Amino acid sequence: MPITRVETSVSAGDHSVDQFRSQLFSQVHRLGFTAADGHLHTCSAEFPDGALKIGSVESTGHRINLTETEDVTLLFPQLGRIGVDLGGTNRVARAGQILALRPGDRLTSTATDAGPRFRALVLMVPIRHLAPLVEGLASTGLGASDGLWLAGAQARRLASATAEVAAGLLRAPPGRLSDRGARGMARLLHERIAEALIAAAGDDPVPGTWRSDADLVRTAIRLMRASADQRLSVADLARDLGIGPRRLQLAFQRAGQPSPRDVLANIRLQVARDRLTRPGTGSSVTDIALDCGFVHLGRFSGQYRQAYGELPSETLARARA
Incomplete structure (x- = not known):
């Protein structure tokens, strides 16, 4: 619909x-x-x-x-x-x-x-x-x-x-x-709403029971990679791990990692690059970016160029040549 x-x-x-x-x-x-x-x-x-x-x-x-x-x-x-x-x-x-x-x-x-x-x-x-x-x-x-x-x-x-x-x-x-x-836009807004509500509460809705922050972070990254095509959100990830987004953010910080959002964004960039190098029939940069969870197309292009040294449109054009 x-x-x-x-x-x-x-x-x-x-x-x-x-x-x-x-x-x-x-x-x-x-x-x-x-x-x-x-x-x-x-x-x-x-x-x-x-x-x-x-x-x-x-x-x-x-x-x-x-x-x-x-x-x-x-x-x-x-x-x-x-x-x-x-x-x-x-x-x-x-x-x-x-x-x-x-x-x-x-x-x-x-x-x-x-x-x-x-x-x-x-x-x-x-x-x-x-x-x-x-x-x-x-x-x-x-x-x-x-x-x-x-x-x-x-x-x-x-x-x-x-x-x-x-x-x-x-x-x-x-x-x-x-x-x-x-649906990607809706998922992004749901994620932002959940994070803002949890921040307003000031604490996790569910306490974590992990052995260490490093163990939690390794599992979180593994889930991100396994579910990247499904446009997994940080709020979804925290729920799957049985904790709140705040607990997840603190674990990444204490483990010396970038934020969960940044890690997930990098994984999504990797998925987008894979899609751009192997485009399906009728695929466009816009469709691929939205499917990978990017709403702001200009920001996606900038992040992609910073990561890979070229615009996503250039990757797609080379793949189709």
Whole structure:
């Protein structure tokens, strides 16, 4: 099933305001604007198999009363601020902040501050995909249903990955993006979300029972190599090892290794090079990069050239000559 992309626009005074249906949230009870000439524009893309939804929201300022029944919501304000009333608890997020919300009822209001527009990105992830993490975050805001701030390096990586995927999917039609490429993007975002949630909790959800860090690292690298074609994520790897991503990262650090992410990236580069030197019918650099877990194609080309001294397109052209 291909990625589904939908755009919606509504203005104050339109008859459609009372019948507004969001493409992101389960149910909208009421939509209103803070100005007589208010306007709201949304664009959303849903990944295959309902893995997640990504959307952009731009308005002159609006209020929306909604119920979300299935998805964890992650809000990324870019311009202005957004306030969320969770039935007794209020949260305000501004540009550069990330707020995670459990499913439930809420009243959301946006403001433009000094500028003419409010703008934000939104990620919607089925809670069933995050259930083990949410249970492990019982003492945090997400576990208590009053919202969880995501901050630090892991949150910044999540924001960067979200912005990259949104730029590729929301500013123009998905075009020829393959289902495998879409699933690679979804896997990357799931990995970044898991890491940011675990970092917010401040500890591992599951304690490790390995004899030594070196033993853990050797096993982890062996699994990376065995599963590289499946676009294994760091979060997936940690789960397979019976530990949390934080424990895995510390083991690599104490063993004097690059980070698990860097090791996995190098292995993926090796897999991509193998694919480029033995291309299948109709294979392109874009398809191969996405299949190997690379979302930012320019960054992939730069990393590939640094590692192998040539562009991936040059490797592919030589293989086809």
